[in-house]
Amino acid sequence: MSLGVFDTGNIVILTGAGISAESGIETFRDKGGVWERNRIEDVATPEAFDKDPPRVHEFYNARRRALGAANIQPNAAHKALALLEERLASRVLIVTQNIDDLHERAGSRNLIHMHGELLKARCAECGEVRQQIDDLGTEALCLHCDRKGAMRPHVVWFGEMPFEQERIAEALDNCALFISIGTSGSVYPAAGFVHEVRMSGQAHTVELSLEPSSGESLFAERHYGPASRIVPHYVDRLLAGEAGFAPS
Numbered sequence: 017m018s019l020g021v022f023d024t025g026n027i028v029i030l031t032g033a034g035i036s037a038e039s040g041i042e043t044f045r046d047k048g049g050v051w052e053r054n055r056i057e058d059v060a061t062p063e064a065f066d067k068d069p070p071r072v073h074e075f076y077n078a079r080r081r082a083l084g085a086a087n088i089q090p091n092a093a094h095k096a097l098a099l100l101e102e103r104l105a106s107r108v109l110i111v112t113q114n115i116d117d118l119h120e121r122a123g124s125r126n127l128i129h130m131h132g133e134l135l136k137a138r139c140a141e142c143g144e145v146r147q148q149i150d151d152l153g154t155e156a157l158c159l160h161c162d163r164k165g166a167m168r169p170h171v172v173w174f175g176e177m178p179f180e181q182e183r184i185a186e187a188l189d190n191c192a193l194f195i196s197i198g199t200s201g202s203v204y205p206a207a208g209f210v211h212e213v214r215m216s217g218q219a220h221t222v223e224l225s226l227e228p229s230s231g232e233s234l235f236a237e238r239h240y241g242p243a244s245r246i247v248p249h250y251v252d253r254l255l256a257g258e259a260g261f262a263p264s
């Protein structure tokens with residue numbers, strides 16, 4: 017398959033909450049978003065969990081229940097990225113900040129959840145990670161070390177190290193195309209990826225989102241609109257060998 021200017025080289029795709037917005041998952045910093053109704057310091061830091069574990073559990077339990085609702089399904093943007101991976105296999109890596117499982121449900125497999133996964137829990141004592149479909153509470157038992165009360169959501173809170181940083185850095189260093197989708201560029205280290213890509217080589221950089229992010233000027237190509245429209249359109253152009261030029 018000819019991809020025009022991207023015939024060789026890897027593609028790294030960073031996704032944020034905007035790709036899941038049209039699937040019914042709330043974004044964080046848009047009007048009415050998650051951080052408008054909850055203070056980060058109360059629900060998404062290790063200190064918050066130390067101080068008030070039931071409150072933090074309830075915050076994630078509510079989001080886990082919402083993710084399980086029948087109407088929450090991958091949208092055309094998730095599906096387009098899965099199609100891209102199907103066509104190009106291991107050349108495509110998705111690095112998502114999202115803790116939902118909509119990329120997997122759309123069929124993506126080469127995927128890093130750098131901020132963790134809502135449908136998993138981890139024992140803070142022994143590190144064991146397990147599937148978590150139901151509510152999690154302070155009485156939960158770790159089936160590995162038998163400790164009671166140490167299970168926490170398998171997510172990365174503010175002040176904690178995101179997952180798989182080495183693998184991500186290597187992929188960013190070696191990519192020919194970096195695409196950022198549906199993220200406001202507010203949270204580091206993800207917000208700095210476009211800068212890292214530009215510093216390390218000749219990769220083409222593309223932003224696809226509803227509106228310009230704070231890193232907008234660092235992207236060589238930019239398209240704005242709902243992800244379910246602009247992502248399939250961009251993937252179609254890429255697979256047709258027509259992408260990589262100035263936006264039309």
Ligand code: BV8
Pocket residue numbers: 031032033034035037038043044045046049060113114115131171172173174175176177178197198199200201202203204205224225226227228229241242243244
């Ligand atoms: C760390 C997890 C190091 C679970 C989340 C000053 C400078 C630099 C860094 C810092 C600093 N002060 C503090 C830091 C570090 C901090 C940070 O970046 N803070 C910010 C606020 C300044 N970062 C960290 O703490 C990170 N760790 O740095 O570790 C370290 C070193 C040594 C020792 C220890 C540690 C960890 C960050 C992880 C935070 N976890 N959540 C959960 O979800 O509850 S972050 C949270 O924001 C979400 O998880 C989300 O993934 C992330 C990013 O948000 P977005 O996805 O971008 O969502 P947002 O709502 O903002 O934007 C949505 C976008 O979509 C918008 O642009 C909108 O226009 C667009 N959109 C909307 N609808 C659509 C759409 N686009 C297309 N179509 C649509 N339909």
